[in-house]
Amino acid sequence: MSILIKKPDDIKPSEITDQKVYEGRREFIKKMGLASTALLGAGQLSLAEAKAYPNLTKSQFSTTTDKLTSLKDITSYNNFYEFGTGKSDPAKNAGDFNPKPWSVRVEGECEKQGDFHLEDLIKPHTLEERIYRFRCVEGWSMVIPWVGVPLADMIKRFKPTSKAKFVEFETLYDPERMPGQRIKTLPWPYIDGLRMDEAMNPLTLMAVGLYGDELPNQNGAPIRLVVPWKYGFKNIKSIVKIRFVEKQARSTWHEVNDREYGFYSNVNPEVDHPRWSQKTERRIGEPFWAPKHKTLKFNGYEEQVAHLYKGMDLKKFY
């Protein structure tokens, strides 16, 4: 049975599957299987096809113990100052932002420099679903089913040279389309980066979607970084540049206030933010009167990433 995959452009908002259907998709497909021949003609399969990314590879790195945060919460509570500083501003102001077409410039210490269409960046790779915990430096957290490709696979194609010690990402700067950039709340464009070994870690993801669909604008459409063991602000959104550099990558928040936002910014309950403790976190969607969660070192990804920081004083390199 072949499944028709629509191009993302062809999808009307009315066709997008809601979260309930998404969560029950296996059940749905099973039922469909029983009655497939009878129903195919009637076009009943449209529910399953409507998702931009219907056939995702599961990942061993996905959390199995945390309950998913609802799509509504993930898409209506965002720190994305390019669309306003309020948590609900991005959902309000990013509606008109059209992330298509999109190209990414690859530059710096690598052999394959140039401008790449987003489609060409993604096409050679297998899209995976990665269910990761997401911990904001402000003390709240979510559990998000991302869609993306390992950054390491993508980076290998650019053939970084031996001089590439860090990789730096840059968000689109376009105050016409990103109204928050008309006010200088941060020095635009937003920039952040990783050490090369952090970028090559199998957990690091270039995300192009969530909940099986394309990234909503307010979540960093069309392509963003996901580094689940670091605080949210390191997960730079709407990327237009990838730059390989020899010296430590730039980091906007670090430059604005290095005392509060370190370059590494690994989730660490033992290192407080100067203004608040990082020992606990409020899991979005859980009853507000209930106790908060204990924050885990490296956001619970210690096994996969602790070796990257062996011998480093994490209180100094926060």
Next chain:
Amino acid sequence: MNTATRFSGVMPFMNLIQFLKPMVFLLCLLPLLLVVWNGINNNLGVNPAETILDTMGNWGIYFLLITLSVTPVRKITGWGGVIRLRRMFGLFAFFYVCLHLLSYIWFDQYFDWNEILNDIIKRPFITLGFVTFLLLVPLVITSTNKMMLRLKKNWKKLHFLVYPIAVFATIHFLLMTRADFGHPLLIAGILSLLLGYRLYFSMQRKRSN
């Protein structure tokens, strides 16, 4: 004959105030009622703990500013009766500050007293918030008519504390802000106007003496 008619000729404002007071009281409760209503209807946003904490803190500061507006309003409009609402505004400031503090103790720290103490010692904006709360307590205790009579001239001296309280509360707000300074700066601006107004008059008084 009831009291209202008996005094009507002498103090017409008293009547108006007696009539207004219960309504103003309900109006002052409205921010809390709205939060409760929205809470029941699951309408406190994605992070209700944060919404409640922020809303209560905001109204604590708003009521401090409202309290400080009473004198200028009286002087500008010439309506002396408004002074009779001042105590209620001040007590509501304390009321919302208490709810703000409770939200912090409950939702933010979940009654972890060690962590709370640690916060108060280590983090300037929490220290300042806590000091603001502590300074409000003697003002609340001495807010009754009896206390006013007992303390005589000292009452005014003690209640001068409302100025540092309002300043501390505003700095507390500024210090906890991450990027959007619009709201706390607006508060700071209004507070400067209210304090500037007093400074201007006290300087004029000195000059004329």
